[in-house]
Amino acid sequence: QEYLHYRKHVGISVDILRAEEDLDPQVINIARSHHERHDGRGFPRGKRGDQITLPARIANLAYSYERLLRRSSEADLSPATAVSRLYKQRKIKFADQLVYEFIKAIGMFPAGSVVELATGEIGIVTEQNPNQRLTPKITVVTTARKQLKNQFAQINRGGNKDQDLVTSITRSLKRGSYNIDPVRLTDRLFGRRFGLGKLGLRF
Known part of the structure:
Protein backbone atom coordinates (compact mmCIF):
# COMPACT_ATOMS: atom_id res chain seq x y z
CA GLN A 1 0.00 0.00 0.00
CA GLY A 107 36.33 6.88 -8.43
CA MET A 108 36.10 3.91 -6.09
CA PHE A 109 36.68 6.33 -3.22
CA PRO A 110 34.50 9.37 -4.03
CA ALA A 111 35.20 12.82 -2.60
CA GLY A 112 34.08 12.85 1.02
CA SER A 113 35.08 9.23 1.69
CA VAL A 114 36.63 8.62 5.10
CA VAL A 115 39.48 6.13 4.71
CA GLU A 116 42.11 4.46 6.86
CA LEU A 117 45.67 4.46 5.54
CA ALA A 118 48.40 1.85 5.92
CA THR A 119 50.02 4.19 8.46
CA GLY A 120 46.96 3.88 10.70
CA GLU A 121 46.05 7.52 10.06
CA ILE A 122 42.57 8.56 8.97
CA GLY A 123 42.16 10.62 5.83
CA ILE A 124 39.36 12.22 3.85
CA VAL A 125 39.30 12.00 0.06
CA THR A 126 39.16 15.57 -1.22
CA GLU A 127 39.75 15.21 -4.95
CA GLN A 128 40.00 12.56 -7.64
CA ASN A 129 43.12 11.83 -9.66
CA PRO A 130 41.74 11.73 -13.23
CA ASN A 131 44.57 9.50 -14.41
CA GLN A 132 44.62 7.08 -11.47
CA ARG A 133 41.21 6.62 -9.87
CA LEU A 134 42.54 4.34 -7.13
CA THR A 135 44.97 7.01 -5.92
CA PRO A 136 42.84 10.06 -5.08
CA LYS A 137 44.07 13.14 -3.25
CA ILE A 138 43.69 12.64 0.48
CA THR A 139 43.86 15.01 3.42
CA VAL A 140 45.20 13.25 6.52
CA VAL A 141 43.21 14.44 9.55
CA THR A 142 44.30 12.16 12.42
CA THR A 143 47.41 10.59 13.85
CA ALA A 144 47.95 6.83 13.78
CA ARG A 145 46.28 6.80 17.21
CA LYS A 146 43.17 8.33 15.65
CA GLN A 147 43.62 11.70 17.35
CA LEU A 148 42.61 14.76 15.33
CA LYS A 149 45.67 16.62 14.04
CA ASN A 150 46.20 20.30 14.74
CA GLN A 151 47.30 20.76 11.15
CA PHE A 152 46.00 18.64 8.29
CA ALA A 153 48.33 17.36 5.58
CA GLN A 154 47.33 16.74 1.97
CA ILE A 155 48.78 13.77 0.13
CA ASN A 156 48.98 13.82 -3.65
CA ARG A 157 49.28 10.12 -4.31
CA GLY A 158 50.21 8.53 -7.61
CA GLY A 159 53.61 10.10 -8.12
CA ASN A 160 55.87 8.21 -5.75
CA LYS A 161 55.59 4.41 -5.46
CA ASP A 162 57.25 4.24 -2.05
CA GLN A 163 55.01 6.94 -0.63
CA ASP A 164 51.94 5.35 -2.23
CA LEU A 165 52.74 2.07 -0.49
CA VAL A 166 52.99 3.77 2.90
CA THR A 167 49.85 5.86 2.39
CA SER A 168 47.79 3.24 0.58
CA ILE A 169 44.13 2.96 1.55
CA THR A 170 43.51 -0.14 3.64
CA ARG A 171 39.76 0.30 4.08
CA SER A 172 36.86 2.66 3.61
CA LEU A 173 35.13 3.75 6.82
CA LYS A 174 31.57 4.70 7.58
CA ARG A 175 30.92 8.40 7.96
CA GLY A 176 31.33 9.31 11.61
CA SER A 177 33.93 6.63 12.33
CA TYR A 178 36.30 7.81 15.07
CA ASN A 179 34.07 10.91 15.27
CA ILE A 180 35.40 12.10 11.91
CA ASP A 181 32.69 14.07 10.12
CA PRO A 182 33.76 15.53 6.74
CA VAL A 183 30.95 18.09 6.87
CA ARG A 184 32.08 19.52 10.22
CA LEU A 185 35.64 19.67 8.93
CA THR A 186 34.72 21.43 5.68
CA ASP A 187 36.23 24.78 6.67
CA ARG A 188 39.55 23.19 7.61
CA LEU A 189 39.60 21.01 4.51
CA PHE A 190 38.69 23.62 1.91
CA GLY A 191 38.47 27.02 3.58
CA ARG A 192 35.30 28.85 4.51
CA ARG A 193 32.40 29.14 2.11
CA PHE A 194 33.78 26.67 -0.38
CA GLY A 195 30.30 26.27 -1.83
CA LEU A 196 29.49 22.72 -0.81
CA GLY A 197 25.92 21.70 -1.37
CA LYS A 198 23.67 20.25 -4.02
CA LEU A 199 25.94 21.44 -6.81
CA GLY A 200 29.23 20.93 -4.99
CA LEU A 201 30.98 18.03 -3.32
CA ARG A 202 28.62 15.72 -1.53
CA PHE A 203 29.54 14.09 1.73
Missing part, protein backbone atom coordinates in the same frame (compact mmCIF):
# COMPACT_ATOMS: atom_id res chain seq x y z
CA GLU A 2 2.75 2.44 0.98
CA TYR A 3 4.82 1.47 -2.09
CA LEU A 4 1.86 2.01 -4.42
CA HIS A 5 1.34 5.44 -2.88
CA TYR A 6 5.05 6.19 -3.33
CA ARG A 7 4.89 5.35 -7.03
CA LYS A 8 2.28 8.06 -7.58
CA HIS A 9 4.88 10.77 -7.06
CA VAL A 10 6.18 10.25 -10.60
CA GLY A 11 2.86 11.19 -12.20
CA ILE A 12 2.42 14.12 -9.83
CA SER A 13 5.90 15.43 -10.65
CA VAL A 14 5.27 15.12 -14.39
CA ASP A 15 1.99 17.06 -14.09
CA ILE A 16 3.74 19.86 -12.19
CA LEU A 17 6.51 20.10 -14.78
CA ARG A 18 4.05 20.11 -17.68
CA ALA A 19 2.48 23.23 -16.21
CA GLU A 20 5.77 25.08 -16.62
CA GLU A 21 6.13 27.10 -19.80
CA ASP A 22 9.08 26.61 -22.15
CA LEU A 23 10.40 23.63 -20.22
CA ASP A 24 12.63 21.27 -22.19
CA PRO A 25 10.63 18.05 -22.83
CA GLN A 26 13.77 16.11 -21.88
CA VAL A 27 13.34 17.31 -18.29
CA ILE A 28 9.82 15.91 -18.19
CA ASN A 29 11.03 12.63 -19.65
CA ILE A 30 13.73 12.34 -16.98
CA ALA A 31 11.16 12.92 -14.24
CA ARG A 32 8.89 10.30 -15.79
CA SER A 33 11.57 7.66 -16.34
CA HIS A 34 14.11 7.99 -13.51
CA HIS A 35 12.61 4.99 -11.70
CA GLU A 36 12.73 2.67 -14.72
CA ARG A 37 15.22 -0.20 -14.52
CA HIS A 38 17.54 -1.83 -17.02
CA ASP A 39 15.79 -5.19 -16.50
CA GLY A 40 12.31 -3.76 -17.08
CA ARG A 41 11.15 -4.11 -13.49
CA GLY A 42 10.96 -0.41 -12.76
CA PHE A 43 7.99 1.96 -12.90
CA PRO A 44 5.76 3.54 -14.11
CA ARG A 45 5.96 1.97 -17.59
CA GLY A 46 8.27 -1.00 -17.10
CA LYS A 47 10.68 0.12 -19.82
CA ARG A 48 13.94 -1.77 -20.23
CA GLY A 49 17.41 -1.23 -21.66
CA ASP A 50 17.62 1.24 -24.53
CA GLN A 51 13.91 1.98 -24.25
CA ILE A 52 14.99 4.30 -21.43
CA THR A 53 16.69 7.46 -22.65
CA LEU A 54 20.31 8.01 -21.65
CA PRO A 55 19.59 11.15 -19.55
CA ALA A 56 16.94 9.21 -17.61
CA ARG A 57 19.33 6.30 -17.04
CA ILE A 58 22.00 8.67 -15.76
CA ALA A 59 19.46 10.35 -13.47
CA ASN A 60 18.38 6.96 -12.12
CA LEU A 61 21.96 5.98 -11.34
CA ALA A 62 22.76 9.30 -9.66
CA TYR A 63 19.50 9.17 -7.69
CA SER A 64 20.23 5.62 -6.53
CA TYR A 65 23.73 6.60 -5.37
CA GLU A 66 22.38 9.59 -3.49
CA ARG A 67 19.65 7.46 -1.92
CA LEU A 68 22.17 4.91 -0.69
CA LEU A 69 24.20 7.65 1.00
CA ARG A 70 21.34 9.71 2.38
CA ARG A 71 18.52 7.30 3.13
CA SER A 72 20.11 3.92 3.65
CA SER A 73 18.67 1.85 6.50
CA GLU A 74 22.30 1.32 7.48
CA ALA A 75 23.50 4.42 9.26
CA ASP A 76 26.43 6.24 7.70
CA LEU A 77 27.00 3.97 4.70
CA SER A 78 30.39 4.83 3.20
CA PRO A 79 30.61 6.22 -0.37
CA ALA A 80 32.87 3.31 -1.36
CA THR A 81 30.27 0.80 -0.13
CA ALA A 82 27.56 2.66 -2.04
CA VAL A 83 29.66 2.46 -5.23
CA SER A 84 30.20 -1.26 -4.62
CA ARG A 85 26.45 -1.83 -4.34
CA LEU A 86 25.79 0.00 -7.58
CA TYR A 87 28.41 -2.18 -9.24
CA LYS A 88 26.59 -5.31 -8.07
CA GLN A 89 23.37 -4.00 -9.66
CA ARG A 90 24.86 -3.65 -13.15
CA LYS A 91 22.84 -5.50 -15.81
CA ILE A 92 19.96 -5.58 -13.30
CA LYS A 93 18.98 -2.03 -12.38
CA PHE A 94 21.57 -0.28 -14.52
CA ALA A 95 23.29 -0.76 -17.86
CA ASP A 96 26.72 -2.34 -17.51
CA GLN A 97 28.69 0.37 -19.32
CA LEU A 98 26.87 3.17 -17.52
CA VAL A 99 27.99 1.83 -14.14
CA TYR A 100 31.59 1.59 -15.35
CA GLU A 101 31.52 5.18 -16.61
CA PHE A 102 29.99 6.37 -13.34
CA ILE A 103 32.75 4.70 -11.31
CA LYS A 104 35.39 6.15 -13.66
CA ALA A 105 33.90 9.60 -13.08
CA ILE A 106 33.74 9.55 -9.27
